[in-house]
Amino acid sequence: MAGETIDDRPSQEALSKCVHCGFCLQECPTYLQLGLETDSPRGRIHMIEALTDDKISATPTLTQHLDLCLQCRACETACPSGVEFGSIMESARAMIVQSGEAPWSWKIRTRLLAALLPYPKRIAALFIGLRLYQRTGMQWLVRASRVLRLLPGGLAEAESMLPELPARRFEMPSGDGDAYDRTVALLTGCVMPHLYPRTHEATVRVLERNGIGVVAPPEQRCCGALSLHAGDRLTARDLARLNVDVFLASGVEAVIVNSAGCGATMKEYGELLAADPAYAEKAVRFSSMVRDVTEFLAELPIQPPERGVEQRVTYQDSCHLVHGQRVRSAPRTLLRSIPGLELVELEGADRCCGSAGIYSFAQREMSLRLLDEKMRDVASALDLRTGRWPDTGNAPVIATANPGCMMQLEAGLRRHRLPGRVVHVVELLDEAYGAAGG
Amino acid sequence: MVENEIKTLDKGVIRSLERVVGREAVLWRPEELIAFEYDGTIDRARPQAVVFPTNAEHVAEVVRIALDAGLPVTPRGAGTGLSGGAVAALGGVVVALTRMKRIIEVDSENRLAVVEPGVVNLELSKAVASYNLYYAPDPSSQRVCTLGGNVAENAGGPHCLAYGVTTNHVLGLEVVTPEGEIVWLGGRARETPGYDLRGVFVGSEGTLGIVTKIVLRLLRRPEATRTLLAIFDEVDQASAAVSSIIGRGVVPAALEMMDAEVIRAVEPALHVGYPLDAGAVLLIEVDGLRETIAEQASAVREVCDAEGAREVREAEEDAEREQLWAGRKGAIGALGRLAPNYYVLDGVVPRTKLPAVLREVYAIGERYGFPIANVLHAGDGNLHPNVLFDERKPGETARVLQAGAEIMRACVDAGGSITGEHGVGYEKRSFLKWIFSDADIAAMAKVKAAFGSSELYNPCKLFPTGKGCGEVSQAQVDRVMKQAGPDAYI
Numbered sequence: 001m002a003g004e005t006i007d008d009r010p011s012q013e014a015l016s017k018c019v020h021c022g023f024c025l026q027e028c029p030t031y032l033q034l035g036l037e038t039d040s041p042r043g044r045i046h047m048i049e050a051l052t053d054d055k056i057s058a059t060p061t062l063t064q065h066l067d068l069c070l071q072c073r074a075c076e077t078a079c080p081s082g083v084e085f086g087s088i089m090e091s092a093r094a095m096i097v098q099s100g101e102a103p104w105s106w107k108i109r110t111r112l113l114a115a116l117l118p119y120p121k122r123i124a125a126l127f128i129g130l131r132l133y134q135r136t137g138m139q140w141l142v143r144a145s146r147v148l149r150l151l152p153g154g155l156a157e158a159e160s161m162l163p164e165l166p167a168r169r170f171e172m173p174s175g176d177g178d179a180y181d182r183t184v185a186l187l188t189g190c191v192m193p194h195l196y197p198r199t200h201e202a203t204v205r206v207l208e209r210n211g212i213g214v215v216a217p218p219e220q221r222c223c224g225a226l227s228l229h230a231g232d233r234l235t236a237r238d239l240a241r242l243n244v245d246v247f248l249a250s251g252v253e254a255v256i257v258n259s260a261g262c263g264a265t266m267k268e269y270g271e272l273l274a275a276d277p278a279y280a281e282k283a284v285r286f287s288s289m290v291r292d293v294t295e296f297l298a299e300l301p302i303q304p305p306e307r308g309v310e311q312r313v314t315y316q317d318s319c320h321l322v323h324g325q326r327v328r329s330a331p332r333t334l335l336r337s338i339p340g341l342e343l344v345e346l347e348g349a350d351r352c353c354g355s356a357g358i359y360s361f362a363q364r365e366m367s368l369r370l371l372d373e374k375m376r377d378v379a380s381a382l383d384l385r386t387g388r389w390p391d392t393g394n395a396p397v398i399a400t401a402n403p404g405c406m407m408q409l410e411a412g413l414r415r416h417r418l419p420g421r422v423v424h425v426v427e428l429l430d431e432a433y434g435a436a437g438g
Numbered sequence: 439m440v441e442n443e444i445k446t447l448d449k450g451v452i453r454s455l456e457r458v459v460g461r462e463a464v465l466w467r468p469e470e471l472i473a474f475e476y477d478g479t480i481d482r483a484r485p486q487a488v489v490f491p492t493n494a495e496h497v498a499e500v501v502r503i504a505l506d507a508g509l510p511v512t513p514r515g516a517g518t519g520l521s522g523g524a525v526a527a528l529g530g531v532v533v534a535l536t537r538m539k540r541i542i543e544v545d546s547e548n549r550l551a552v553v554e555p556g557v558v559n560l561e562l563s564k565a566v567a568s569y570n571l572y573y574a575p576d577p578s579s580q581r582v583c584t585l586g587g588n589v590a591e592n593a594g595g596p597h598c599l600a601y602g603v604t605t606n607h608v609l610g611l612e613v614v615t616p617e618g619e620i621v622w623l624g625g626r627a628r629e630t631p632g633y634d635l636r637g638v639f640v641g642s643e644g645t646l647g648i649v650t651k652i653v654l655r656l657l658r659r660p661e662a663t664r665t666l667l668a669i670f671d672e673v674d675q676a677s678a679a680v681s682s683i684i685g686r687g688v689v690p691a692a693l694e695m696m697d698a699e700v701i702r703a704v705e706p707a708l709h710v711g712y713p714l715d716a717g718a719v720l721l722i723e724v725d726g727l728r729e730t731i732a733e734q735a736s737a738v739r740e741v742c743d744a745e746g747a748r749e750v751r752e753a754e755e756d757a758e759r760e761q762l763w764a765g766r767k768g769a770i771g772a773l774g775r776l777a778p779n780y781y782v783l784d785g786v787v788p789r790t791k792l793p794a795v796l797r798e799v800y801a802i803g804e805r806y807g808f809p810i811a812n813v814l815h816a817g818d819g820n821l822h823p824n825v826l827f828d829e830r831k832p833g834e835t836a837r838v839l840q841a842g843a844e845i846m847r848a849c850v851d852a853g854g855s856i857t858g859e860h861g862v863g864y865e866k867r868s869f870l871k872w873i874f875s876d877a878d879i880a881a882m883a884k885v886k887a888a889f890g891s892s893e894l895y896n897p898c899k900l901f902p903t904g905k906g907c908g909e910v911s912q913a914q915v916d917r918v919m920k921q922a923g924p925d926a927y928i
Contacts, residue, residue: 012830016774016779016830017774017775018774019478019774019778019779019780020476020478020517021478021579021774022518022579023768025516026561035556037473037474037517037534038465038470042473043473043474044473046473046475046476047469047470047472047473050469050472056468059467061467061469061470065470078581080707080708080768080770080774081707081771081772081774081775082707082772082774
C-alpha cells in the first residue's frame with residue numbers, strides 16, 4: 001500500500017517479558033547444534049533489545065545470527081514467561097529491512113518474494129519452468145555434468161531439495177456447494193497447488209466425506225508468511241488485507257488451512273493489522289475463523305474411517321502447528337482413529353526438521369545438519385534400516401502437516417537412501433476412507 | 439549493573455586463543471559479546487572475548503593465555519545461575535563450557551557416570567533411564583543448566599530434601615587449576631584418603647578452577663512415587679504444615695511451597711491446576727517402597743487437613759504429576775508475566791521460623807512498595823523471595839537491592855543464612871560478613887590462594903571485597919547493617 005508509514009519494531013513490552021531464565025535454550029535447534037548464546041532465543045532477544053536501544057548496530061555478524069534462527073518458535077512452547085518470540089523476530093527483521101541497513105541478501109530476498117508471492121500467474125510460470133527443467137532431460141544433464149558444483153553457494157544441494165513436480169496442478173472441483181449444511185473455505189496457497197495438489201484434493205474429499213462443503217475463492221492470494229518471516233511486513237500486510245476481504249465476503253463458517261506455516265500467519269493477521277484502523281477489527285474476526293485442517297476435523301469429530309491403512313506411521317510435528325498454533329494432539333488423534341495404522345512416536349517430533357520456509361535454501365548447511373539428525377530419529381522410529389520394508393510393499397510413512405516439512409523430509413529420504421513416503425495427515429485419512437483407491 | 443570500562447582487547451590475544459580452539463570458537467565482536475553479559479539474574483557485565491573449548495587441554499591453554507595477558511577469566515555454563523556467578527564482572531575472557539557435552543561413560547553396575555561439564559542435568563537422567571537409574575539433584579532449571587555449573591554452585595533442588603545436594607553425588611573431578619594444570623580431585627571410589635579437596639571444590643563457585651570431567655553417582659529409580667498438592671487459604675497455614683509434616687517424622691522426597699503471587703504467574707502460563715484464589719500451595723512428594731509411601735501419603739494428608747488445608751489433591755497419573763512439577767519448575771521464569779524484572783533471593787532459615795520470616799518478607803515488600811513472590815524449598819527452610827520490579831524505572835534497582843538486603847538480614851537474624859543453593863556469586867557477597875568473621879573470610883582466602891587462584895581469576899565472586907570490583911550494593915547493605923546494629927548476628 002502506497003504511503004504506509006507503520007514503523008515496525010519489537011515493542012519494549014514484548015521484549016521485557018524475557019527474564020533470561022534460559023529455559024528456551026535446550027529447545028532451540030540452533031543452540032543445540034552450536035552451543036552459542038548468540039544463536040539461542042534468549043541471546044537473540046537480548047541482541048535485538050540492544051539493537052532497538054541503539055547499543056549495537058545491524059552488522060553482518062548480527063544479521064547472520066538473526067538469519068540463522070529458523071523461526072520455529074519451539075522457544076515459545078518452552079517459555080514460562082509467555083515471550084512471543086516469533087513476533088519479536090519478525091518485527092526485528094522488519095525494523096532492519098525498513099531502516100535500509102539490511103544486508104544485500106535480505107534486500108534481494110524480500111524483493112524477490114514481493115515480486116512473486118502476490119502474483120499467482122508468476123508463480124505458475126515459475127513452476128512450469130521448473131517442471132520443464134525436470135522433464136526435458138535438462139535436470140539429468142545438469143546433474144550428470146555436475147555443472148552446479150562449479151557455481152558458488154551450494155546450488156547443487158539446493159537443486160537436490162526439489163521434489164519431482166506433479167504433472168497436474170490443483171483445480172478446485174466444481175462441486176455442489178448447496179448439498180452441504182456447513183461450508184468452509186480452503187486456503188489454496190502459493191505453492192501448494194503446484195507442489196502438492198494431492199494434499200488439497202485429499203483435504204476436499206475428507207471434508208466432504210464428513211458433511212462439510214468446501215469452496216476456494218479464486219481471488220485469494222498467498223498468506224504472506226514468507227514475506228513476513230523475511231522482514232517484509234508491508235507486502236505481508238497487503239496480502240493479509242486482500243485475504244481478509246476475500247474470505248469474509250465468502251460467508252463461510254471457517255477458513256481451512258492445510259499448511260501449518262500459513263495457518264499460524266493467518267491466525268495472527270489480527271496482530272499484523274492492529275495498527276490499521278480500517279482492518280484491525282476485521283482482521284481479528286478473520287483470524288478467529290482460521291482452523292488448521294487437523295484441528296477442524298478433530299473437533300468435528302470425524303466419522304470413523306472403515307477401510308483402514310495397514311501401515312507403520314510416525315508423525316513429525318510441523319513447528320508452526322505445534323509451537324505456532326499449539327495444536328499437538330489433533331493430528332495424533334486423527335491418525336489413531338485410522339484402523340490398522342500403527343502410530344510410532346518420533347523422538348524429538350516437535351523439533352524442527354530444518355525446512356522452515358526458505359531456510360532450507362538460504363541456510364543450507366544448518367538446514368542439512370538438522371535434517372540429518374531428523375532422519376536418524378525417523379530411521380530408528382520406523383525401523384528403516386532393517387532392509388525389511390522395501391519387500392512388504394507397505395513402506396512406512398512419515399506424516400506431517402505442512403508442505404515445507406513434506407518437501408524437506410522427502411529430500412531427507414532421498415539423501416539417506418531410505419525407503420518410505422511422506423504424506424500430509426489428511427492424505428492418510430483420505431486413504432482410510434477409501435477415496436484414493438476409488 | 440557493573441559499569442566497567444571496556445578495554446580494547448589485543449588482537450594478538452584473540453589470534454592466540456583462535457590457534458588453540460579454532461576461529462569459530464572465539465567470539466569477540468561487541469554485538470556478539472552482548473549476548474554473554476547476563477546470567478539468570480539482574481547482573482550485567484560484558485566480557486571482551488568468549489571462548490568455547492572442547493577439551494581440558496584447551497581449557498588449560500586458554501586460561502594460561504588470558505592470565506598471561508593480564509585478562510580476567512570467568513567460567514560459564516548455560517548461564518542460568520541466580521547469583522551473577524557467570525557474569526564477567528571485570529570483562530576479560532569467558533570460558534564457556536557448553537560445547538563440552540559428552541557423556542563419556544555410564545557404569546550401570548557401579549552406578550556412576552563420567553560426564554563433561556557442559557552436559558545438561560536432565561540429559562544425564564534421560565541417558566541413563568534405560569538402566570532404571572537417574573541423577574538425583576534436580577534444580578528447577580534442570581532442563582537447561584549444566585552439571586559443571588551445578589558442581590560450581592553446589593546446586594540443590596526440590597528433591598535434595600531427601601537425597602542431598604550436588605556434593606553428595608559427586609565422586610570425583612578433573613579440574614583445570616587457575617595455574618593451568620590438569621588435576622584429579624577424588625575419583626571413582628566413595629572415599630579417598632587425604633584432604634577432601636573434591637568437597638572443597640564443589641560449591642567453590644568457579645573461584646578455584648574449571649571442572650572438565652565429573653564422576654557422578656547415579657541412583658536407582660524409586661519403586662513408587664506419589665505427588666500431592668495441598669491448597670491453603672493462608673500462607674501461615676501452609677508454612678505451619680511444613681514443620682508439622684517433618685515433625686510427624688515423615689521426610690518427603692520433596693516439600694515445596696508457592697504463594698499466591700507465584701500461582702498468579704504460573705497458572706495462566708502453564709495451566710497446571712493451581713487454584714488462582716489460594717493463599718499458598720504445598721507440593722509434596724513421597725517416594726520409596728509402595729507400602730511405606732502409602733502410610734506417608736496419608737500422614738501428609740492428615741497433617742495438612744489438621745493445619746486447615748482447603749483441599750489435598752493427588753496426581754492420578756504420570757502426566758498429571760509432571761504438570762504439577764512443571765508449574766513448580768517454571769515458577770521463577772513465569773514471573774516475567776508479572777513484572778519485567780525480578781530479584782531472586784535465596785535465604786535459609788530454621789523450618790520453624792518460616793511463618794515469622796515470611797511475614798517479615800511481605801512486610802518489607804509493602805514498606806518498599808514492591809510485590810514479592812515467594813517460592814520455597816520449604817522442607818529445607820530454603821526460601822526464594824522474588825522482588826518484582828522494572829529496572830528501566832530510575833532508582834528502582836537500588837531500592838530493590840536495599841529491600842533484598844533487608845530480607846537477607848531477616849533470614850540471618852532468624853538464625854539462618856544468605857544462600858541455600860544459588861551461591862554467593864557476584865550478587866550476595868556483601869552479605870558474607872553477616873555470616874563470617876574477618877578471620878573466617880581470611881581462612882577461605884588462604885584456601886583460594888592454595889589452589890593458585892589470583893585476583894584475575896573469576897574476580898568479584900564470593901569474597902566481599904576485591905580489587906576494582908566496586909562495592910555495588912555495599913551502600914545499601916551498610917544502611918541496613920547500621921539499622922540492625924553492630925554484630926547483630928556474629
